[in-house]
Amino acid sequence: MVWLWSALTIIILAAIVTLINSTRPQWTLIQTETGIRVDLIDRLYAYLKAEGIRAKVTGEGALRQLHVHKKDEARARQLAQAFNARS
Numbered sequence: 001m002v003w004l005w006s007a008l009t010i011i012i013l014a015a016i017v018t019l020i021n022s023t024r025p026q027w028t029l030i031q032t033e034t035g036i037r038v039d040l041i042d043r044l045y046a047y048l049k050a051e052g053i054r055a056k057v058t059g060e061g062a063l064r065q066l067h068v069h070k071k072d073e074a075r076a077r078q079l080a081q082a083f084n085a086r087s
Contacts, residue, residue: 027056027067030076038064040087047083048076 033041041057041064048055053076054069068076 025054026070028070028073029065030055030068030073030080031066032059032064034063038062041066043087044080044083048079051075051079053079 031041031044045055045057045066048066048068053072055072055076056067058065058067
């Protein structure tokens, strides 16, 4: 009977871990800038948000990183290339 309760506990814990991992959004790094080019990240972030891409900026001071949701990665990379070509 102990093995049955142990197996049930393991199954429940595995289901909880799977549920937590599947509901958490996955982010991927698109671009990193340092120094005086940090403002490019902020402008690119605003451009991607205007195009409907879920994005976030991390970092402080002279280092900024732009992350986008994994589902939007391909479109975000295309938009980032177009944005960088214009700038």
